[in-house]
Amino acid sequence: MSIISAIVVGFIVGLIARAIMPGTQSMGMIxxxxxxxxxxxxxxxxxxxxxxxxxxxxxxxxxxxxxxIVVLFVYGLATKKR
Structure with a gap:
């Protein structure tokens, strides 16, 4: 049951972080x-x-x-197109 709650909380936290972080992030649900x-x-x-x-x-x-947000920032730096 704790794995399911971690997945649900992770999804909600990920959505909030993507909403707060400026710019567009092309990420799927997973x-x-x-x-x-x-x-x-x-x-x-x-x-x-x-x-x-x-x-x-x-x-x-x-x-x-x-x-x-920190992870999303680092992910954006790593996948930045030049």
């Missing part, structure tokens, strides 16, 4: 979900490294969205 899940993981490890969260503690929605 990539949006992966973006949200990876953003949550980045926020979890980043918060633990900065001492904001204890290891293994679930992060909040805002931290997940910020992590997804």
């Amino acid at each position: 990539m949006t979900t992966v973006l949200g899940i990876v953003g949550s993981v980045v926020a979890s490890y980043g918060g633990a490294a900065l001492g904001l969260y204890a290891a293994g503690t679930p992060v909040g929605w805002i931290a997940s969205v910020i992590g997804a």
Whole structure:
């Protein structure tokens, strides 16, 4: 059941991050979900490294969205067409 909730939360976080980030991102539904899940993981490890969260503690929605925006920014840099 936790995998299904991670997928649903990842999709919602990915949608919010894509709505906040300026520009157009041509990503499908699966990539949006992966973006949200990876953003949550980045926020979890980043918060633990900065001492904001204890290891293994679930992060909040805002931290997940910020992590997804960071991942989306890096993804945009990596796939930038010249």
